Amino acid sequence: MDLQQYAQENDTPIFSRQALTKLGYHHRHIQKLLEEGVLERLRPGYYRVLNVGFLLNEDLQEVCIQVKHGVVCMESALAYYGLSTVRSSEVWMAIPNHSRAPRIVYPPVRYCYFAESTHQYGIIRPEGFPVYSKEKTLADILHHRNKIGMQTVKEAFRDYLRLKDCNLNELLRASEVCHVGERMFDLLQMLT
Structure with a gap:
């Protein structure tokens, strides 16, 4: 599953490590996505999917998670x-x-x-x-x-x-x- 497409379809660019694991992205996959610039680490255990174009209220969304x-x-x-x-x-x-x-x-x-x-x-x-x-x-x-x-x-x-x-x-x-x-x-x- 393409994470950027999933984020766009579900209107959620911010994911916890637990949520990514549930989607099938394990530690090695997450690390690779970070290196490729698909993900950005916000802080330990929380990531933002880049280049999805709807991050106007990311602080609100991050807190709600x-x-x-x-x-x-x-x-x-x-x-x-x-x-x-x-x-x-x-x-x-x-x-x-x-x-x-x-x-x-x-x-x-x-x-x-x-x-x-x-x-x-x-x-x-x-x-x-x-x-x-x-x-x-x-x-x-x-x-x-x-x-x-x-x-x-x-x-x-x-x-x-x-x-x-x-x-x-x-x-x-x-x-x-x-x-x-x-x-x-x-x-x-x-x-x-």
């Missing part, structure tokens, strides 16, 4: 959707309460612990890795506005309301799930 039940959230999700000019130096990941957060050296990760019902709501996989929908992300940042900052919250909401695919019904539904329904209503009235 390592955090089994993690979902890209908060500032990282805002940046992914282009709803904020703030670029965090950390990847924000939501994990269920009482989960053990894996220690990741690079890229740095900031964990947010969510209740199970809140954690499961609004997960989409537009590029193969889990990220919260725009509406769920906005409800989350409103709920955690003290961590994010009210200026960032207002900027994100203004940008969202300008979008053609703005869905106020889904935004209100997400705000109920995240227990910020009244605050959401007040903020929307203030901004519109």
Whole structure:
């Protein structure tokens, strides 16, 4: 099997050593692919397939591989959707309460612990890795506005309301799930 073709078809350029072994690539094969320039070692046990043309969100994808039940959230999700000019130096990941957060050296990760019902709501996989929908992300940042900052919250909401695919019904539904329904209503009235 051609690894570059597999990566392109499955929209995943980053593989762990374990995943490559499951695909039939053992130590000698991996070493040969590194020498041929097909693979690049990101760090011990993790590799990126080169020349597949879709590596815009590789840090997010790399973290999602390592955090089994993690979902890209908060500032990282805002940046992914282009709803904020703030670029965090950390990847924000939501994990269920009482989960053990894996220690990741690079890229740095900031964990947010969510209740199970809140954690499961609004997960989409537009590029193969889990990220919260725009509406769920906005409800989350409103709920955690003290961590994010009210200026960032207002900027994100203004940008969202300008979008053609703005869905106020889904935004209100997400705000109920995240227990910020009244605050959401007040903020929307203030901004519109």
